[in-house]
Amino acid sequence: xxxxxxxxxxxxxxxxxxxxxxxxxxxxxxxxxxxxxxxxxxxxxxxxxxxxxxxxxxxxxxxxxxxxxxxxxxxxxxxxxxxxxxxxxxxxxxxxxxxxxxxxxxxxxxxxxxxx
Amino acid sequence: xxxxxxxxxxxxxxxxxxxxxxxxxxxxxxxxxxxxxxxxxxxxxxxxxxxxxxxxxxxxxxxxxxxxxxxxxxxxxxxxxxxxxxxxxxxxxxxxxxxxxxxxxxxxxxxxxxxx
Numbered sequence: 178x179x180x181x182x183x184x185x186x187x188x189x190x191x192x193x194x195x196x197x198x199x200x201x202x203x204x205x206x207x208x209x210x211x212x213x214x215x216x217x218x219x220x221x222x223x224x225x226x227x228x229x230x231x232x233x234x235x236x237x238x239x240x241x242x243x244x245x246x247x248x249x250x251x252x253x254x255x256x257x258x259x260x261x262x263x264x265x266x267x268x269x270x271x272x273x274x275x276x277x278x279x280x281x282x283x284x285x286x287x288x289x290x291x292x293x
Numbered sequence: 294x295x296x297x298x299x300x301x302x303x304x305x306x307x308x309x310x311x312x313x314x315x316x317x318x319x320x321x322x323x324x325x326x327x328x329x330x331x332x333x334x335x336x337x338x339x340x341x342x343x344x345x346x347x348x349x350x351x352x353x354x355x356x357x358x359x360x361x362x363x364x365x366x367x368x369x370x371x372x373x374x375x376x377x378x379x380x381x382x383x384x385x386x387x388x389x390x391x392x393x394x395x396x397x398x399x400x401x402x403x404x405x406x407x408x409x
Contacts, residue, residue, distance in 0.1 A: 212397060222384065222400040268336065280326065280349070281398065283336040 179204045181271050183284035190259055191292050198254040198287045200269030206230075211245065211252045212270040212281065222268070228252065256289075264291045295319045299385050299401035307409055311373040314404045316385030317366055325368045326386040326398065327353075327360055336384070342368065375408045382406070 180203040190196050202211065213225040226236065228245050236243045240257045256263055266288050270281040298317040306312055318325045326341040340350035345362040353360065357376070362368045372379055382405050388398040 214400075219402075220382065220405070221402045222386075224397045224399075227397050280338045280341060281336075282338075285335040 179206075179209075179271050179273075179282040181269050181282055181284035183267075183269055183287050185287045186285070187288040187290065189290040189292060192261055193258050195255060195257050196259050196289065196291075198256075198267050198269075198289065200252045200254065200284060202250050202252065202269070202271045204271060204273070206273045209271060209273050212272070213243070213252075213254050214268045214270060214283075216266040216268065216286070218265070225254075225267075259289075259291045261291050261293050263289060265289060295399070297385055297387050297399050297401035299383075299404050301404055302402065303405045303407075305407045305409065306375055308376055309374040310408075311371065312375045312379075312406060312408075314370045314383050314385075314406070316368040316370075316387075316401060318368065318385070318387030319399055320366070322387035322389055322399075324388045325362060326384075326388075327368070327370050328384040328386065328400075330382040330384060330403070331380075339370070339383075372406075375406075377408045380406055380408050 182201045185199055188196060209230045211228050215223045215225055226243055233245050233247060242255045244253045266286045268286045269284045272281050297319055300315045304312060324343045327339040328336050329339050330336050337352055339353040340360040341348055342362050345365060357372055359371045382403045384403045385401040386398040
């Protein structure tokens with residue numbers, strides 16, 4: 178069985194602070210894929226990133242960066258110099274197929290509040 | 294931009310009434326998912342189809358829920374009779390199944406269902 182744990186239910190920081198969202202996963206498969214999705218107040222789910230289990234290189238995209246560590250089964254997400262527009266619920270997800278087309282297992286989400 | 298289209302965006306109904314939610318997947322996608330989002334349970338997979346055939350509906354209450362794909366451009370999720378505990382946001386997602394390293398799942402904007 179697969180499981181994704183996002184222990185932080187809610188995080189509140191002041192604008193321009195850096196913030197890290199934690200994600201810990203469990204799977205018996207050696208090939209798997211990890212995702213992060215953003216759900217802004219408008220409600221849609223926006224894809225942010227996908228990584229496969231064979232690629233442990235950290236990734237940076239603008240103010241966003243992701244730290245994948247197989248040794249600790251973690252796939253953490255850091256926002257640098259946070260902005261009010263980053264306020265949203267962020268979901269970490271896991272699957273054994275690249276596109277997620279056999280279903281994604283989601284964590285419960287972390288509600289990120291960026292205060293001006 | 295290709296996108297998954299869900300209708301209606303919002304639905305308020307009384308307990309006992311039939312509810313039908315519709316989803317138009319992205320053209321060419323062969324896999325369609327229904328997810329339900331609640332505060333308590335987070336995002337749960339209800340059912341999914343590949344090439345219009347149901348692959349897994351184990352997450353769906355069988356006595357009142359039914360999911361179908363009448364054709365490749367339409368997926369439906371019905372609840373009959375509806376109950377207050379069905380109040381949630383229902384997301385449809387589509388993707389390309391059966392292969393690795395494919396584009397990630399695309400989610401629709403969801404149907405917010407309220408059963409009074």
